[in-house]
Structures are given as C-alpha cells and as structure tokens.
Amino acid sequence: MNVYDGWRIAAMLNAHGLHQTTDVADADIIILNTCAVRAKATDKVYSALGRIRLAKKPNALMGIVGCVARESGADAFKRVPDLNFVLGPQSYHKLPEILNDPDTRLFNIELSGLEKFDEMPKLEKSPLVTYVPIQEGCNHCCTYCIVPYTRGREISRSFADCVRDTEMAAKTGAVEICFLGQNVNGYKYTDENGKIYRLSDLIRAAAKIDTVKRIRFTSSYPTEMTDDLIEMFAQEPKLLPFLNMPIQSGSPDVLKRMNRPYDLEQYLGIVKKLKAARPDIQISSDFIVGFPGETDDDFEQTLQIARTVKYINSYSFKYSPRPHTSAAIMQDQIPENIKSKRLAILDAELNEIQRAFNESCVGKTLPCLCEGVDKTGRHLVYRTPYMQQCIVACPAGDAPQICNIEITAANKASLRGKITD
Ligand code: 5AD
Ligand code: SF4
Secondary structure, three states: OHHHHHHHHHHHHHOOOOOOOOOHHHOOEEEEEEOOOOHHHHHHHHHHHHHHHHHOOOOOEEEEEEHHHHHHOOHHHHHOOOOOEEEOOOOHHHOOHHHHOOOOOEEEOOOOOOHHHHHOOOOOOOOOEEEEEOEEOOOOOOOOOOHHHHOOOOEEOOHHHHHHHHHHHHHOOOOEEEEEOOOHHHOEEEOOOOOEEEHHHHHHHHHOOOOOOEEEEEOOOHHHOOHHHHHHHHHOOOEOOEEEOOOEOOOHHHHHHOOOOOOHHHHHHHHHHHHHHOOOOEEEOEEEEOOOOOOHHHHHHHHHHHHHHOOOOOEEEEOOOOOOOOHHHOOOOOOHHHHHHHHHHHHHHHHHHHHHHHHHOOOOEEEEEEEEEOOOOOEEEEEOOOOOEEEEEOOOOOOOOEEEEEEEEEOOOEEEEEEOO
C-alpha cells in the first residue's frame, strides 16, 4: 500500500510542477512515506531524518507521511524540530498545502476515511502491475498490531469507484491488477439499493476487461475466505493461483493471545477448499516468532504448520512490541536472543520449502509477465503466476509482455527459463 501511495503522492506533486529526484541534495521537498508495523521501521525513519537534515539544501522542506506520522503525532516535531509536515496515512492529499505556505507546520493525523482517494490525482500512466486499493484499515485488532490504530477501522470503497479505478488502470497500461487492503477479503460495500458487493464481484468485474490478464489480491484474513471468493479460484482463470493468507503462528495458545480466533483445523479446512477449487494454488504466509509467552513447544507447532501447508514464499518477523497495542504490556516478553534463534530456524525451514517448490517447477511451462530488463541489460525479468522471478535471455526482437516460459533451472531466490511462444 505504501508503494501505491508513493506513486500517488508523486503524481500529486507533479501536478504542482515538481518532479521526482532520488538525490537528497537536489530536492526541494523530501517526503518519507513510513511504516510503523515494527519498531525497526520507525527507528529507521528517525535515523534517515538525521542523515537527510545534514545532506539537504537549507531551504528544502522535509517531513513524514504515513503510519509513523500517526504513531508519533506531534512528538515527531519534538524529536526532529526542523520537520515541516507530519501527515497520517489518511491525510496525504493535504501535502500540497505546505507548498502554499512553507513557513507553517503542517500537521494532520486524523482518520478521515476515504476522502484521500477522491482528492488525489489518478495516475496518467499505470505500471504493468497496478495496485487498486479497495479497502483500508482493519477491524481485527490482533493484539500485536498497530494497524488498527494507524489506519483506523475498516472502510470499503464504493464498488463503482473500485471498478472505475480498475478500468482506468487497464486503459493506461496495467495488465495485472492487484486489489489492495489491510484486510482485503473483508471487502464489503452496500450500495444505495442495499445490494452488497464483495471482493468476488470485483474480481469478476476486473476479469471482464480484455486487457487485464492477471488478477490477485493482498492481504487476506484466513476466516474471511468466504466460499464465493474461494469459488473464484475455480471459475476465473485470470485470478492467479497464489494467495497470501497469513497464519502468524501454528500454536493455538499463541493464536488465542494474538486475538486471532481460528483454530488450525479451520485454517487447514480453508486450504483444502482452496486446493479443491484450484489444484495448482500455492499459499504464502506471514509469521511472528517470539510473541509474549511463546514456548519452545509453541514454536515447534509453527514449524510444523509451515511444513504441513508448504508455504512457498513467506515473511517472518521477530515480535516487536508496539505502542497502542495490548501485547506490548503482556507478561512473559521473550528475550531478543531467543527471538533471533527462533527466527533463524524458521527462516531456514521456509527457505528449504521455497527451494523445493522452485525446483519442482523445473521442466514446467508457466505463463509469465515481463517486468523489465535486469541490471546487466542482458536478461529479462519475468514474474510467474506464483510471483517467482524468472530470468530469461533477451530475445532478438521485442520481448513479449506475457508469454509461456519453460523453466530450466531453479534456486531458492529465482528461476531461469526460456520463452516457448
Ligand atoms: N511485530 C512483528 N511483526 C508484526 N507484524 C504486524 N505487527 C507486528 C509486530 N508488532 C507482521 C505480521 C503482519 C505483517 C504485515 O507484519 O506478520 O502480517
Ligand atoms: Fe493487523 Fe492484519 Fe491483524 Fe488487521 S488482521 S490487526 S492488519 S495483523
């Protein structure tokens, strides 16, 4: 979502006559679009600000937008007195106000809802893979997570707006649409006539657009994988056979303390239904290790579930206590060295599973999307339906945007292949 917000912020400032630079010393305005999900991300923002204030032009404006702005609030100005603006994730659209009056301090961390989606300009040219945000915020209140505080309660955008943005993205160059939301499969919009729209309706609408060739969505909450959505994997070939459905932990006790009220049978039941709908579907997960009170046995259960589901591509994190969350004040916080040890063990396991999956792809032919040329300029980088990177020698003529690629080799990180049509 931050990548997408970054594009829109850049487009918004373009409309005010500014253009993008990657050189801090050259910039007239420096914006850090921030994530607060773990303490490390927040710390990085403040250390980057320390470096930037020394490198920037004396009159350049500097500020933070996004979740750290909301997390820190007005304290951000105390920590870094020369900040010019602090805008929360739902106030990006107010950024140009600082251009009108560079001598004020712009501060807004309110959760105003969906206003920003309408006020920010649409992209004139869309990337091949374009994100379409359809809902923001989260009602789940997992005890470790700062998102319900920084992004607020769940709100779904209107069905008509989502379809319009999808059509616009397709018209301006998108071939793959990724529907976005913190709890994307909780998408639910009721129109004036009481008609309810779900994510499955949006997938169907996107699939009708000829130039849209691939559809995916992220991130999903396990128990919100409703049957209508699972059915989409059977019915809609444009929906990629890949799903990020974080389990976080394999221990029922830990899940309870995380306030994630599903049990493993239920989770595995959903995986089974997904496989029945689309036998080639693969799943990825997020994991948190070292949650307060996590025992060796709890951790062992996490390893076990990873082996059972065979997640092909996962993100794993050490639990990081966050302000405004109840887990931060739980007893039995786990020492850092144990968290690190568990993370290394889990990562090794997940890497092995990923390598085995990548190797199982050798000899198969997969429909892939071209993402561009690699650093050497001699290879093309394609994305498989499972989001694996596949490196291919540049063909003599134009590179096809979407083509079948025979996978010839694999390692943990990527695949190699040759274009077959
Ligand atoms: N500590 C560590 N990881 C966290 N995540 C969310 N909150 C925390 C936290 N306090 C992870 C979860 C989530 C992903 C986006 O970030 O795994 O799925
Ligand atoms: Fe955070 Fe995801 Fe839980 Fe929502 S479902 S509170 S975004 S971890």
